[in-house]
Amino acid sequence: MKKYINTDKLYPIAGIALALVLWQIIVQVRNVPGYILPSPTRIASALVRDFELIRYHSARTLYASFVGFGFSIVLAFILAIIMDSFEIIKKALYPLLVISQTVPIIAIAPLLIIWFGFGTLPKIIIVVIVCFFPIVISLVHGMESIDEDYLRLFKTMKATKLQVFYHLKLPFALVHFFSGLKIAATYMIMSAVIGEWLGGDRGIGVYMLRAKNAYALDRVFASILIIVIMSILIIYAIEILGNRVLHWQTERDED
Amino acid sequence: MKKYINTDKLYPIAGIALALVLWQIIVQVRNVPGYILPSPTRIASALVRDFELIRYHSARTLYASFVGFGFSIVLAFILAIIMDSFEIIKKALYPLLVISQTVPIIAIAPLLIIWFGFGTLPKIIIVVIVCFFPIVISLVHGMESIDEDYLRLFKTMKATKLQVFYHLKLPFALVHFFSGLKIAATYMIMSAVIGEWLGGDRGIGVYMLRAKNAYALDRVFASILIIVIMSILIIYAIEILGNRVLHWQTERDED
Amino acid sequence: GCGGETEEKTTVILDWTPNTNHTGLYVALENGYFEDEGLDVEIIQPMEGSSTTLVATGQGDFGVTYQEDVTYALTSEDPLPVTAIATIIQNNTSGFASRKTANIETVMDFEGKVYGGWGSPSEEAILNAIMTNAGAEYETLTNTNIGTDDFFAATEKEIDLVWIFEGWTGIEARLRGIELNYMPIKDLDDALNYYTPILVANNDTIKNNPEKVEAFLRAVEKGYLYSVENPEEAAAILLKYAPELEEELVVESQKFLADQYMMGADQWGVMKAEVWKDYADFLMDNGLLEKELDVDNAFTNEFLPK
Amino acid sequence: MWIMPLRMNSSQSDSDTVISLKHVGKSFGEMVVFEDISLHVNRGEIVSILGSSGSGKSTLFNIIAGLIPIDHGDVIVKGTVGYMQQKDLLLPWKTVSANVGLPLKLKGVEKEDIKKRIEEYLPLVGLEGYEDKFPFQLSGGMRQRASFLRTLMTSEEIFLLDEAFGSLDSITRGQMQKWLLEMKRELDNTVVFITHDIDEAILLSDRIYVISKIPAEIKKEIDVDFHKDDKNKRLLSSKTLQLKQEILRYL
């Protein structure tokens, strides 16, 4: 499966580079004005110019993202275990979880502010609302998809529920879990940014909104770039962690 | 696994009913004013009062959602096949796909408007941006997770790439595919609504925004309710379809 | 009261990202006017359109919003407990703008054009009224919501006409060398010369802590007066608190607004009952309000510095 | 209908019968596997089940182990059961050591002790040097031996072994058989054995049940009553050949 190990990172970089070059060319050749779509070079120079400011704002965004993400993981585990143990709770709770995802966050934003104020808490909560779902779903689906035969094996070995969880369900669900984690990580920074749009005084979202309303599109894109880079780095870190934890699978694939 | 078949639908309904009753009680006992959180009964009466209007707007939202969803599926299949067939394309494209998800849509809304105007097209495109990702990822992951031994089997049977896809990868990925489809369906209506916020003259999003600016929070929540109901119905339909298509799995579970 | 060892926590919620409409608030903060009044002020940038609700629910003591918003808030089924306490600008500095290339010079030219709205319930009524007044046929105008999208992106393609703030988007257009046709709203119909932006306070604060409201407005007035006198310095102060903004836009906008804050009034912030009544009547006549606005309880000038 | 086997502690009864099926019926949909089957296993016995492919042997074990419900009849199992299923069911993410040591771990045995016992037993099934390999790195027969060892590690009172040596060559199989008999003598537990190898059944068993095609019934119950004390002697006995001929007639 992984024949290109050494060039693994080359292809995506080439893909991104190609996209950037195309973008630059289109903007220059078709003379797209900066208030519609700034060129990559202009974005880069805005990034350099505003570096300190962006760093200042990013720190807050990262903080909310990570705290929310951590909470999401813990919560997802707790809930997944409960849902897996009690079929009734699962059946009652699952639709509520789904509903929680179909509600547009921005529609209930004032409620969040009213309940949790303007501090970092509502941002963290939005991160949790967004990230928690894919993680818990991946865990629950992962545990559901275990071959009945293995469950029987553990039954004959008289394993307790906790043991079945720890020795069978958890490792089995880990593959799914890391998929869910990567999806959650994809949306993690973005959701903190959305949280910042709801109100606040610091964060990439605040920076971005101000730049947008001042028609500084190069700065808007610089902040998008920062969001993308942060997200990609986090996803990549999870990928590496996942490969370590699931080494038996990776070894098998590389065979 | 499915011991409660007959009461399957009772639990979620009980769960939702319980949540609604709690909500009503809290609003009434704590005397929460309507501009913070309207009670379920008030929302229901707003829904009844505005039924015709909501129907009018919903039709447009549903249209954009379904067209976008259909496109997402087709596109996801095409791309998944291409990515599965050409490792290089996969490696180059995958990160771009991930990047496309880390970008907050609202930040690039002006671009969408400039390129696609204010009609239904940009809404459809937003639905595609949101829904396409979980579907394609589920297909690609599904195809990746096929046991090497099965691939070898098909190799010895001299199957063509297309045959391997049709007889092995596709059916194997279908379980994952339906998971992805359900996730996409969760966000499908919501993403159309977000599209409508960015511009438009008809749709649940337009209705909601107007109600919000007129401080008619009961109507805002009535539209949220409609979004939730439509989403749940679609998810449920996919669930049923999935159980039919994957009947060999369901039968096994019920064993 | 004023003074005191411990400063009183005060939260001000903006209506949008920081801009030149807000300069006086930042000047008061920077120059210590709030501190002098014993107020420890925090200025918050919320999601668009949520400031009135947030003030009503006690998330902020004061908020920036506009007259129409307060009118809706006070006539909704559960009226929000807020009262307008000052207008930041005397005249409505918003209006309809189009690119010169669209050839929209009078309201008559609105016919057959596409209007890009921002989601207010009253836009249709307003356009209908001004077009009908001018003898134009409103039905020929297409009304499309462009949400939070900006003028420049929207008018790039199918949108002809957008409602803008002259002191912000109008200035930006000038800086970019994009020529506009601009019709101030106040010139189109007297009823439409409503106050925007304005300051509102929570009714609880007004009732239980009127000294705080007075102290707040004293400091804010000083801030805006300073901005009138020293637009460039005021712009620098705003930029200090919102360095994400474009300096040139802020400075030019500040110069424009310096003349606007108090135009036609001898005191900063003062509001007239007719303005509130006329616009409420206009909305009522067009079936946009659920009930009559009680103008006396909608605003008050009593906390403005005498 | 869920009728679960009755389970008793071995101390509660002084009867010699540890497994007893009476008039048991079991169908999968329309396919009747057992209409009315009865059999028993006494404490300390090795009993083999012989029957053609698809005759319901694995289903029988699943019933005894309490893994699937029956339609009617009585199932009584006295004592704890260790079950080696026909598939190896090794956990792909655990090494050979971890897979084999799993039952001990579940019982809360200390890490040190587990390690010691694994080091002691792995060579006996020919898996020394494979401690840290993952299941996909093993051959089919090696996986079967790991699964066999894992079952023995449970040290239960009754062992159900479903084609335990099916993938082994005759030499390795012979070693395993010998070792099983030794284990049995030491621990004095009860063993029920599914095999398709008649020689193996004769070598190991005290009794043999021959079952028919489905709906399966007991075709013949055979007491293997020669060389009971040293079963290895059966390998060279002429009685073995004779018995084999007899069994072949029933199959």
Added chain:
Amino acid sequence: MWIMPLRMNSSQSDSDTVISLKHVGKSFGEMVVFEDISLHVNRGEIVSILGSSGSGKSTLFNIIAGLIPIDHGDVIVKGTVGYMQQKDLLLPWKTVSANVGLPLKLKGVEKEDIKKRIEEYLPLVGLEGYEDKFPFQLSGGMRQRASFLRTLMTSEEIFLLDEAFGSLDSITRGQMQKWLLEMKRELDNTVVFITHDIDEAILLSDRIYVISKIPAEIKKEIDVDFHKDDKNKRLLSSKTLQLKQEILRYL
């Protein structure tokens, strides 16, 4: 290093050798499975590979089938290969019919014809009535027979059968063996057979390779040169017993 077996059309050569391994080496990490192994199979032969569990038999087949790369040496395979792996690898979402008919479908055979052939062959492996069952509804031996039939359906020139009858009782196994010999006579293809049953190897083979433990080498190559025309007669021949004793000595 990827060294793929050289593949030729059978028409391109008039030599009798269809499979030839010369000085082949293969390691998994530090584990050397083959250091230097050579063997050949002639057209129309049935050749068995005997060796203890874990000696590299399945690895050998994977090499011949071109599924895994070798480290050094030459592999020449003339003709198309049908491979029945040790695991059954039935597709869980296809019925027995669909699983067995898959190779025909892949070759573009018409639906009608596939159905006819399946209806003709299923009874021969004792799976009549199971057409519409899914793999999880079959017993272990039934799955093996379905997998066996699927391999035969490929009608390739060379069949590699890895423990094809390992999970079958002796009666069913005997039927399968007989049927395999008939098929072979009709189609005149080449069969390479892995088994751990020495009797089976003697019954079916023209030649037998006995391989050692890893690093595996050919310990003995045995020509089974009696009753070549009617191999069924070997069942009753005394030479069979003699040969068995001999082979046991090499294992």
